[in-house]
Amino acid sequence: MKILIKLIIRNYNGGPGVNVHYDNKKLFGKIFTTAGPHTIELWIDNFKTPGSLVIEMFNKNMKYDTLLDGKKNIIDDKACYITEVCFGDISLTDELFLFNFIRNNGIVISNNVYMGFNGKFVIDINDNNIHRWYDGLQKYLITNSEQYDYEKFKTEIFGVNKDNFVVKY
Amino acid sequence: MIKCDVLILTCPVIFTNAPLQAPAILKAVLQQNGFTSSTLDLNHEFQKLATQNANRHDLLKNYFCFGTLVNKEKIDEVDYYIKEVTELIVKNYKTRHIALSVFTHQSQKFAELLSRSLKKQDRSRKIILGGQGIVSSGINGNTDWVNGLKKAKVIDAFIVSEGERALVNYLKLNKGEGVNNYQWRQMDNLDDGPYPNYDDYKLDEYKSKKLLITGSRGCVRHCSFCDIHTHWKKFVFRSGDEIAKEMIVQSEKYNIYKFLFTDSLINGSMKAYRNFIKTMAKHNNTVDPSKQIMWHGQFIVRGIRQMTDEDWSLTKQSGGDGLFLGVESGSEKIRDHMKKQFSDKDLDEFMEQAYKYKVKLSFGMIVGYPTETHEDFLDTLRMFKRYQKYKEIFLEVALGTTLSILPGTPLAAQFDKDMELNNGENFWMYYKNPTLDFKERIKRRMIIGEECIKMGYPVPNNVDELKLLHFLYSVYKKKQKQILFDLNTDNVNNQKLS
Numbered sequence: 252m253k254i255l256i257k258l259i260i261r262n263y264n265g266g267p268g269v270n271v272h273y274d275n276k277k278l279f280g281k282i283f284t285t286a287g288p289h290t291i292e293l294w295i296d297n298f299k300t301p302g303s304l305v306i307e308m309f310n311k312n313m314k315y316d317t318l319l320d321g322k323k324n325i326i327d328d329k330a331c332y333i334t335e336v337c338f339g340d341i342s343l344t345d346e347l348f349l350f351n352f353i354r355n356n357g358i359v360i361s362n363n364v365y366m367g368f369n370g371k372f373v374i375d376i377n378d379n380n381i382h383r384w385y386d387g388l389q390k391y392l393i394t395n396s397e398q399y400d401y402e403k404f405k406t407e408i409f410g411v412n413k414d415n416f417v418v419k420y
Numbered sequence: 421m422i423k424c425d426v427l428i429l430t431c432p433v434i435f436t437n438a439p440l441q442a443p444a445i446l447k448a449v450l451q452q453n454g455f456t457s458s459t460l461d462l463n464h465e466f467q468k469l470a471t472q473n474a475n476r477h478d479l480l481k482n483y484f485c486f487g488t489l490v491n492k493e494k495i496d497e498v499d500y501y502i503k504e505v506t507e508l509i510v511k512n513y514k515t516r517h518i519a520l521s522v523f524t525h526q527s528q529k530f531a532e533l534l535s536r537s538l539k540k541q542d543r544s545r546k547i548i549l550g551g552q553g554i555v556s557s558g559i560n561g562n563t564d565w566v567n568g569l570k571k572a573k574v575i576d577a578f579i580v581s582e583g584e585r586a587l588v589n590y591l592k593l594n595k596g597e598g599v600n601n602y603q604w605r606q607m608d609n610l611d612d613g614p615y616p617n618y619d620d621y622k623l624d625e626y627k628s629k630k631l632l633i634t635g636s637r638g639c640v641r642h643c644s645f646c647d648i649h650t651h652w653k654k655f656v657f658r659s660g661d662e663i664a665k666e667m668i669v670q671s672e673k674y675n676i677y678k679f680l681f682t683d684s685l686i687n688g689s690m691k692a693y694r695n696f697i698k699t700m701a702k703h704n705n706t707v708d709p710s711k712q713i714m715w716h717g718q719f720i721v722r723g724i725r726q727m728t729d730e731d732w733s734l735t736k737q738s739g740g741d742g743l744f745l746g747v748e749s750g751s752e753k754i755r756d757h758m759k760k761q762f763s764d765k766d767l768d769e770f771m772e773q774a775y776k777y778k779v780k781l782s783f784g785m786i787v788g789y790p791t792e793t794h795e796d797f798l799d800t801l802r803m804f805k806r807y808q809k810y811k812e813i814f815l816e817v818a819l820g821t822t823l824s825i826l827p828g829t830p831l832a833a834q835f836d837k838d839m840e841l842n843n844g845e846n847f848w849m850y851y852k853n854p855t856l857d858f859k860e861r862i863k864r865r866m867i868i869g870e871e872c873i874k875m876g877y878p879v880p881n882n883v884d885e886l887k888l889l890h891f892l893y894s895v896y897k898k899k900q901k902q903i904l905f906d907l908n909t910d911n912v913n914n915q916k917l918s
Contacts, residue, residue: 340572397894399887408862408893418867420801 252298255337256291256306258283263318263327267366268310274302282310283331298338300381304374306333308366317367330367336374338381343374346388350374425591426450426457426517427509431527431534431553432466433484438680439464439623441632442521442551442583444616449584452614455591458513459620462505463527468625476501485526486891498533506537517546519587522553528565535574548590550579552651563602570600581651582607610637610658615666623674630678631670633715635663635696639684641720642830643746644758645786648684650828655688660695667713668703677710681717686743688720694731700738716742716780721762721770732777741780742815745770748786750803751796758789759830768806775810782816786823787868788861790835790850797864801871808875817877819869821885821892822846822861847896858896862889 254273260266260283271279271291278293308331316329336343352360354370366372378384409415428443443459450457469477476497482488483498509518518538522531535547554566569575579586581604589596598604618631638652671677687693704712715738727735735743749755752764762770774781785800804817824845825832832839840849847858869882 340574342568342572397890399890401883401886404886404890404893405866408859408866416867416870418798418801418871420798420805 252295252339253337254278254293254295254304255335256293256333257335258289258291259332259334260286260289261328261330262286263329264312264316265310265329267308267329267331269331270305270307270309272303272305272307273298288334300376300379300384302376304336304338304376306336306366306372306374307370308372309369311369313368328367330365333364333366333372338376341381341385343385343388346385347374349388421514422458422512423456423514424458425455425515426519426587427513427515428457428459428519428521429509429534430461430463430521430523431531432463433481433526433530434463434523436463437467437627438630438632439618439621439626440521440523441616441634441682442523444618444621445613446519446521446583446587447620448614448617449588450591451617453588453592455588458515460509460513461621462530463523464621464626465505467627484530487529488891502530502533502537505534506541509538510541515545517548517591519548519550522549522551524553525555525565527551527553532565532569532574535569539574546576547574548577548579548587549575550583550587552581554578554580580604584613606637606652606654606656608654608656610634610656611662615670618674623676629676630680631674631676632682633663633666633670633679634658634682635686635692636683636688638688640688641685641761642759643748644831644834645789645823645825645829647826647828657689657692660692660697661699663692663696664699664703667700667715671711671713677713679713679715681715683717685720686717687722690722690726694734697731697734697738697740701734704737704739712739714739714741716740717744719743719745721745721747721760721767723762723766724769727770727773729773732773732779736777736779742782743774743779744782744784744816744818746784747803748784749789749792749796750800751792752799754789754792754796754799757791758786764803771807771810775813778813780813780815782814782818784818785820785868787819787865788822788856790823790825790831790839790848790853790856792856792864793853797868801868804868804872804875804877808877811876814877816881817872817879818881819865819872819879819885821888822858822865842896843899844892844895846892858893862893865889 256271258269262284266282266284266286268280268282269291270277271293273295278295279291283289311329317325318327320326333347334344336347347364348362350373352363352366352368352370352372354360354368364372376384378387405416426446428446430440430443434440440461440463443461447457447459466477466480469480479489479494479497480501483495489495520531520535522528531549531553535549538545539547549566549569555563566575566578570578577590577600579590580598580602582598585607586596586598586604590599616631636655636657638655639646639648640655642649667679670679700713700715746760747767748758748760755762771781787797787800789796825835825839825841825848826845835850838851840851841847842849842858849857866886869879869886872879873882
């Protein structure tokens with residue numbers, strides 16, 4: 252199975268280190284010193300699911316590796332975004348937001364693809380059929396829509412005062 | 421089992437009950453080039469579902485168009501429908517190539533699900549997507565979706581435009597201009613192609629008893645909100661006689677006497693238009709009244725007396741019944757900004773003449789143009805009051821879902837620095853007119869809808885458009901990204917107005 256991981260690196264004070272594991276087996280490890288997009292291309296023989304792909308960030312010192320301005324806004328950082336992960340013909344982009352990033356201190360950050368701390372981004376494939384697992388992820392992204400009611404909608408837009416709707420021409 | 425080189429499918433959801441033209445054109449062209457093909461209008465099958473099982477139709481429509489469901493648990497219904505369609509194809513057709521016509525981005529979801537299902541069923545089968553719907557966000561917009569499917573090997577090829585030439589090149593050479601690339605070339609001559617072949621369509625099943633016809637591609641105007649010129653660089657048109665001939669031949673062959681032009685405008689070339697109405701009027705005056713041809717389509721308002729009395733009379737006699745005018749606003753100032761190139765006086769004269777000759781009309785409107793003030797909006801209401809005396813010739817007032825700003829339009833380029841898109845084409849904010857936010861535009865859209873109905877104008881799509889606005893407003897409130905683009909293009913009549 253071919254695995255692609257697309258990252259965007261921010262390289263303040265050197266750059267972040269990234270390790271990749273699949274089911275506790277280390278597949279990749281590197282310190283990225285160049286800012287911008289990078290692609291990690293991996294191959295796993297006898298790829299089996301269920302299994303977990305772990306993208307780990309290391310080499311960040313929280314004291315020195317983030318540049319702040321006087322108002323404590325982040326100006327630059329040692330960090331990386333995960334923009335896409337592909338398992339063969341399956342590409343995860345928006346779906347990545349469904350997985351958690353676990354900081355080394357155990358704090359879990361969800362709905363996030365920006366690794367700004369040392370920790371692990373875990374993609375858990377919990378099905379023995381990867382395509383069925385992917386279908387399940389897509390279904391999870393579906394949002395329920397609100398029922399339409401014109402009068403309710405009108406009140407929402409104009410407020411409760413009916414005079415707001417009067418127009419002279 | 422039908423054996424053919426290519427099976428050509430349409431993809432729902434397209435909001436029409438008319439037989440779609442693209443597969444019929446491709447079938448005729450493939451036949452001319454020695455290939456066998458069959459067509460299957462899946463959009464029609466989907467529209468039939470509306471009467472057979474309205475709840476199921478609504479659920480599937482919402483999911484295919486917007487990716488939303490009122491109840492998430494019902495997602496299995498979508499899988500089941502795709503499975504049904506796949507089985508229908510596999511049981512009835514033996515073919516190596518399946519071409520899916522994707523008319524607007526609202527057909528993308530269905531096209532993707534069906535492509536995946538067909539590919540899963542037989543990986544050796546070649547899947548080709550084509551049509552302007554394969555790009556999102558306007559006709560020259562984002563290509564990520566189709567590129568992603570190609571990369572993931574869900575499809576084997578895509579064709580952006582001028583499919584008549586590109587599909588043949590793909591079948592013969594596996595490559596060509598516009599095949600898996602965006603370097604397609606606009607055809608200069610539209611007169612040489614064969615007439616659309618509807619032989620596989622069950623035409624008597626369609627609610628809308630009309631055929632589509634194309635007399636031109638491109639436009640002679642450069643309206644600020646329209647992206648047509650980024651796609652069709654030139655205005656290319658057929659001769660009036662040739663258009664009339666196609667109508668006569670096709671009406672006799674299929675026993676259908678009503679035609680809808682797919683053109684951005686029918687009267688782009690007055691010379692061709694005059695030839696067309698003259699030939700059609702002559703035909704209509706010599707045949708049995710039951711076989712007289714009628715036609716409708718988009719039309720532009722030209723200057724005073726550019727349409728003579730004879731033109732109006734021949735328009736009526738030729739069967740002109742339903743000129744769709746992109747009036748957009750009742751404010752001359754706003755129309756000038758849009759580059760519509762007609763004044764209030766021009767429009768007044770046009771309306772007078774149309775009423776005199778009883779030529780039916782529809783108005784396409786844009787509510788909430790970036791420079792529109794409250795007074796401009798009132799001018800639009802005043803215009804409808806002024807034309808209330810002509811309301812019997814109105815077929816429709818199409819109010820739309822407020823202006824969406826598309827990439828590639830002059831408007832997007834002009835306001836680049838003074839405008840924030842705000843996560844969606846419909847959610848834009850123009851800093852020089854800050855009170856006109858999306859909520860204010862919805863207000864105006866609601867008011868004009870109610871006022872037009874009070875004045876007695878037909879506004880047949882009012883509820884559907886407001887439903888769509890309601891959906892968009894829920895996205896806007898949550899500060900989510902709008903994934904729904906060119907809102908008007910789901911309607912064949914209005915497709916070029918976005």
